[in-house]
Amino acid sequence: xxxxxxxxxxxxxxxxxxxxxxxxxxxxxxxxxxxxxxxxxxxxxxxxxxxxxxxxxxxxxxxxxxxxxxxxxxxxxxxxxxxxxxxxxxxxxxxxxxxxxxxxxxxxxxxxxxxxxxxxxxxxxxxxxxxxxxxxxxxxxxxxxxxxxxxxxxxxxxxxxxxxxxxxxxxxxxxxxxxxxxxxxxxxxxxxxxxxxxxxxxxxxxxxxxxxxxxxxxxxxxxxxxxxxxxxxxxxxxxxxxxxxxxxxxxxxxxxxxxxxxxxxxxxxxxxxxxxxxxxxxxxxxxxxxxxxxxxxxxxxxxxxxxxxxxxxxxxxxxxxxxxxxxxxxxxxxxxxxxxxxxxxxxxxxxxxxxxxxxxxxxxxxxxxxxxxxxxxxxxxxxxxxxxxxxxxxxxxxxxxxxxxxxxxxxxxxxxxxxxxxxxxxxxxxxxxxxxxxxxxxxxxxxxxxxxxxxxxxxxxxxxxxxxx
Numbered sequence: 319x320x321x322x323x324x325x326x327x328x329x330x331x332x333x334x335x336x337x338x339x340x341x342x343x344x345x346x347x348x349x350x351x352x353x354x355x356x357x358x359x360x361x362x363x364x365x366x367x368x369x370x371x372x373x374x375x376x377x378x379x380x381x382x383x384x385x386x387x388x389x390x391x392x393x394x395x396x397x398x399x400x401x402x403x404x405x406x407x408x409x410x411x412x413x414x415x416x417x418x419x420x421x422x423x424x425x426x427x428x429x430x431x432x433x434x435x436x437x438x439x440x441x442x443x444x445x446x447x448x449x450x451x452x453x454x455x456x457x458x459x460x461x462x463x464x465x466x467x468x469x470x471x472x473x474x475x476x477x478x479x480x481x482x483x484x485x486x487x488x489x490x491x492x493x494x495x496x497x498x499x500x501x502x503x504x505x506x507x508x509x510x511x512x513x514x515x516x517x518x519x520x521x522x523x524x525x526x527x528x529x530x531x532x533x534x535x536x537x538x539x540x541x542x543x544x545x546x547x548x549x550x551x552x553x554x555x556x557x558x559x560x561x562x563x564x565x566x567x568x569x570x571x572x573x574x575x576x577x578x579x580x581x582x583x584x585x586x587x588x589x590x591x592x593x594x595x596x597x598x599x600x601x602x603x604x605x606x607x608x609x610x611x612x613x614x615x616x617x618x619x620x621x622x623x624x625x626x627x628x629x630x631x632x633x634x635x636x637x638x639x640x641x642x643x644x645x646x647x648x649x650x651x652x653x654x655x656x657x658x659x660x661x662x663x664x665x666x667x668x669x670x671x672x673x674x675x676x677x678x679x680x681x682x683x684x685x686x687x688x689x690x691x692x693x694x695x696x697x698x699x700x701x702x703x704x705x706x707x708x709x710x711x712x713x714x715x716x717x718x719x720x721x722x723x724x725x726x727x728x729x730x731x732x733x734x735x736x737x738x739x740x741x742x743x744x745x746x747x748x749x750x751x752x753x754x755x756x757x758x759x760x761x762x763x764x765x766x767x768x769x770x771x772x773x774x775x776x777x778x779x780x781x782x783x784x785x786x787x
Contacts, residue, residue, distance in 0.1 A: 331729065342385050367534055375518075401719060403719060466493075476493040511549050516546070542681075570634065578624065590612070633705065
């Protein structure tokens, strides 16, 4: 009844597992940096609220980090089972890069994680802060190598092809720092920070609705709102630069994202806000357009030519029907994040940051939207790369293992069942942890350099009438 091939299921299986996986690193990258900031703030000021928040979020980080590791290991096996041809042809380049990620970044994270989680009373506040910084640097290092690998697949350079069709390295600097890598790395790291800021603001908003004088809730909410206000506009600028880079190296992807089936050789391309893309008919039905705006956004010029999907052979085009929408959801959520941060800044200016209940409800509603934006961005990136695994060089259809349909369907069904059970329970536990308010009282002795003059912790600090930050 359904014309489904083993290749289709192999693609869906990888998409399914990577969608589960990416939400955890996106959260843990930002959360590790947030923990480092909390630890440093406590070390400098001696305020107990920062350590209470650190202890609160470090448990959540540990669970998310563990779930990310497990889901990532499962993905790696698929390179051997479903994508062995891809692994063979790209192994001389991608294999060492994945090894560098493990040897440098992951070992750094794993080596200091135990000290960060359990070692404060044993190593002291200074070394504990160093351990937390190492974990944060390790998560960024992991993002560096993984994004470098993916970016090379999008914009391959610095390679040669040997007699058996393998990509072999010629220039490692060019491979690692390939043309799209800086843009993708910055875009992803900012996305991780936004994702974490939304979760923290949602949790802070939840607790402020219960008690708007809760010092820990106030502190986390104010920090998250500040992060949103700073990071959201930076992400919009980074996204614009990333779009210009993608137009240069993957113009067919941009055409699909914009819904441009017809090219505009003389410029003047309209921005299609909404519509229904139809790849078969090669048009966007019921399109709502703003004249010239797509040209202005993509090229910063009204007369620069823009290609359309019809300018590329049908077999080389990505499908517009999916990424037209995922791109718009991602962009729409980005501006919603900017609006939430601006609302928070306005409330802070009016001295009402902690008692605007609709702001807190909006923060709760936006709490998971960072994950949605990350998923939509990832789908846009990967579906827009089709029909290639290595852009312009190795097709997806030529990358799969010679595996029969029943074998792929059985493993896919097992993944779906196991993932929803295991990660469903893990997500429920994370939400349970977030629903609990941070501990009251000083969680550990504050001594030596961690005590700042005039900042003795106590209930009065949390209920300070001047706390309308």
